[in-house]
Amino acid sequence: MSDAPRPRNFLAEIVEADLAAGRNGGRVVTRFPPEPNGYLHIGHSKSILLNFGLARAYGGRTHLRFDDTNPVTEETEYVEAIQDDVRWLGGDWGGHLYFASDFFDRMYACAERLVREGLAYVDTQSQETIREQRGSFDRPGVNSPFRDRPVAENQDLLRRMKAGEFPDGAAVLRAKIDMSHPNVLMRDPLLYRVRHARHHRTGDAWCIYPMYDFAHPLEDACEGVTHSICTLEFESNRELYDWVLDHTGPWDPRPRQYEFARLALGYTVMSKRKLLRLVNEQRVSGWDDPRMPTVAGMRRRGVTAEALRDFADLIGVAKNNSLVDIGKLEFATRADLERRSPRAMAVIHPLAVSIENWPAGKVEELDLPWWPGEPERGGSRKVPFGGELFIERDDFALDPPKDWKRLAPGREVRLAGAYVIRCDEVVRGPDGDVRALRCTYDPASRTGEGAARRAGGTLHWVHAGLSVPAEVRMYDRLFAVEQPDAEEDFIATINPDSLTVAKGARVEPALRDAAPGSRYQFLRQGYFFADPVDSVPGAPVWNRTITLKDTWSARAREAAAAPRRAREPRREEPAAAPAAPAAPRRSRAEARAELRAANPALAARHAHYLSALRLPADDADLLAADPGTAAYFDAAIAAGARPATAAKWLLNDLAGLAGDRDLAALPLDGAGFGRFAALVDAGRLTPAAAKTLLGELAARGGEPEARMQALGLERREDAGALEAALEKALAAHAAEAARYRAGEKKLLGVLLGAVMREAGGAADAAQVRAALQKKLG
Template sequence: MSSQSNQSKVSNFIAQIIEDDLKAGKHTKIVTRFPPEPNGYLHIGHAMSISVNFGLAERFGGVCNLRFDDTNPSKEEQEYVDSIQEDVKWLGFSWDGEVRYASDYFDQFYAWAQHLVREGKAYVCDLSAEEASEYRGWAKEPGKNSPYRDRSVEESLDLLERMKNGEFDEGAKVLRAKIDMASPNMSMRDPIMYRIRKQSHHQTGDKWCIYPNYDFAHGQEDAIEGITHSICTLEFANNRELYDWFLDNLPVPNRPHQYEFGRLNLNYTVTSKRKLKQLVDDKVVSGWDDPRMPTISGLRRRGFTAQSLRNFCFGLPVSKSDGVVDIAQLEFAVRDDLNHNAPRAMAVLNPLKVVITDYPEGEVEWLKAPAHPEQDLGERSLPFSREIYIDQADFKEEYSKKFKKKLTPGKRIRLRNAYVIEADGFEKNEADEVVQVNARLIPNTVGTDPEDGVNPKGVVHWVSASHGKQATIRIYDRLFSHEAPDRGEEDFLSHVNPESLKIIEGCWVEPDLVSAAPEQCFQFEREGYFVADRYDHNSEAPVFNKTIGLRDTWANK
């Protein structure tokens, strides 16, 4: 299903605004933007923002810019810039023209800062961070003016230039807008426009040692780029008054308007970049792209498809309030997509050898099976031999009605896409564990029931012991066991699920699976959906990650 057809079914107040603006002739071409700060990897919440901004541009025949708000070199890295571009492309979106950066406009920002000083609407302040906090007041208590607020224009211009030239230490001075220290909106109480940061920038190198604050740069970036609809999440709503103040008091070429929508929050999930970085730095996970992470790269490595994430995001309403979405909706989206599109295969995670005693040693029969029961994905060949592996859970020593669909002595079972077999007996080791099942083959039963009318009660998956290949399978579960891991008084790390990763060595898979391409997804029949690991999978050492089960296993927890 196309993104446009998905979007048309979603409640979207911003789409209605855009439609009205076009009808009224306010705009002739829609220009949106996705403006991430490159201080971490994108997560599922960003996928929603990407879908909104790029999706609306697609829907109304406009364009969307990719712009990095890179105003804080202390937290930003080229690695994050590269990963963000890759994520947007992988999701299937294309930005207009070249990638843009806030740093592209640093010269213009500085000129505009000088403009505000000349207009008596900005000044250089010497208050320390602690003093500035004290002067700022509280939500219900007005602040008080800085003793440097009435500096002359000439002195502030001179100090600003000397700040730019590196004459002062970090924290010694800042440039502040002169607005209203008694404003009920705390963001309007003479906000900081520039700070001294003597750090190299990933785009501009060492050209600058002062950097604009995000709040000063954000609205002007939109103005420079001619953004028609500046779409943000609700945490920026309180800052809109400040953005508008800058736009009203600067000679900007365009006048964008900001619209806010509720951000995507998922239960059992943490999306704070600071906390995601803590998970990485504390080695709770293996990296930003660990398949347990809610990052786009993590979900991708887990086996979530780009289409499943788009379907999920386009299926959510764009609302004017924050809310919490059940993560089961995201899991349903990938399960639904893979059910329709992932080829089937067989893998035995906990192998138990079965010897078909009446089948000739050394003989191999190649059976045909559909790659998908409904889609035309071709056929696959299954080697059938005297020795096979089934899952340990599919054999029981004694028959009972509870286990009537299992292989038990004297009872029959059908091997998926193959013969019916009947167990004769089993062998145990010194630890009293069943290590081998002996069975006989019921001939002429591929695709048909036995002629004697004694039909099997169940179907099990299997892999040839002589032709199957061993693989490593990683079983992933939700990273957090608490529904709201970061919204209580406890440390969010205390809610990490200790069973979120289980690595199983020595699994047996169909032989063709070793040549699967990295990121190729499969349904391992009766086990769930799995993906060949993006980095670790190869023909010599195949590695598959579990994406999701065949059904919601958390529903009854």
């Protein structure tokens, strides 16, 4: 077993249970299976860290596998970029680099087997016709007229597909499962399609390619994967995943698929199609544009692999999808950069300052530490100080607000690491704009000598003649709204200030030779990264990774709403507005507690849920999160539901079905939900039937009992009906039953599902399993 830290999440619990039970021979093999049709994004980074982390913690291994089954969209460039990003994140696959194309021969052999056993057929209808015949959630599918082709004919057609006799779209191979299956994906899904396209690895050797749902489980099985971890959108695919493995095995180990919530991040899009559009329309400079959520873009912006790991730990591994506050990523990034970034000075928008009483021509070299708050870390550099300086244009105001702590006429400030200066005169241009400041300094106020000398605030600065011109790119969020995907056209939500370039910026001389990839905190400005692409020796280009926490920013925005003060206009191309103040982040539980503290009615409900209803603390906290949720839950209790049952089904199931909608917007009101929960309490619904009924009620409404009866979901204890369902299912799956009796015990799940479908989903699964095992002997 590895000494790596053990993760704490439901997937780790599954792995530990498997190891304790001796499953898979004690092996833990995970995989990261990207399609080579684009660059990885931050959502992929969560999956990479999860898969590699789990395997490392339990002494296993992780494979890197490219799911290259669509030659039309795949490129070698993407393969190389993905490997680079995975390595950068700390993923080590050792000798276990695979491609789906490594297994094309074995996949095809499995397809031939399915045809030979009467479990697959060639369909020569159009794609539109096949799609229509599959039906929908509330409409059963229709059998293809070619579903009962003889085996020999299907074998011939499949081989002719492979030989290239059919054009694209003229024929597909389909599994023969069940066109009335409640899971639409199980209605004779496509396994192979014709695609005459040159593959980046196999060239023109193949003109038929496996569909994802056929290739994915077979790749896992061929590689010996034990735990196939996917995001939640593949939950419905799991039944097909199991069907493919159960009908092409036996496999040892037999992979199992598990799902977790994908990363949805505010102010971000992560659809590859949309990211590709940004690139193709030149809305960004490329896949590695620092505003992109790609791993390559974040790397170029200066985000570290450690920050992404900290972010992944911060958000955890969940079972339900939710939108993650981008502030958590920013928090993790700042916390990481704070401890790794030496301090330096840069002036983005310079304003000239002349110190009138400074000795003419004198240059004083100040020895300033790289880590002013941590002297034990050591290290310093020489920074020239003289009579001609630059300060930040925003650090001066002609008519400052009351709490202004920067420079203004007649006011004093300290220049960081140097002296206290006073503004004596403002030099204006013909149009009244501020061109320069004339100041005086206090010779006895040098930092470390006259440090007790008080001043209004501390400003960063650079020497006018000895500082270095620099291009500074001020990056901000790419989108101006939290959920750009929710808009009709996400392009319309692009933040016009996501990038501003300050080409007139100046940096202290010590940064002239900063190597590409260097990181610094520019005092009072933010964290900056020497661009690894555009920087050249002696002339680094600086990318702002992220702003600092700046409590003054909020006051500056408030001031902008008031009558405009007489500050000079900028003549430089403006930098992006300072980011919102990074106040200490509250957890969601803390936010809910604050809301209750401000709402006595919610606080009383929360106390009632804990004391009178005896709900777990986490449930009570979530149910009293807002008045709408609490009112909905109270209505359910009033309608006769047991509190524990209503809480469980509301928090674990109904909340997910509601998605972004308020509970009040559902066609199922609180009282109706309570009557549903009462049916569960009365034992009239199996858990599976209850999930089906709740999904129907949340989508279409109706009276729970009437909908239960109409859908045939009420639990049945009729022994005769169960026996009939057993007989019918086993007759329809005689081949699987025979193989089970011959030793393929993994087919029990297939047969159990067949009986449950014959029983209409209303039978008790444990009772069905016991009866089925007895029947099979």
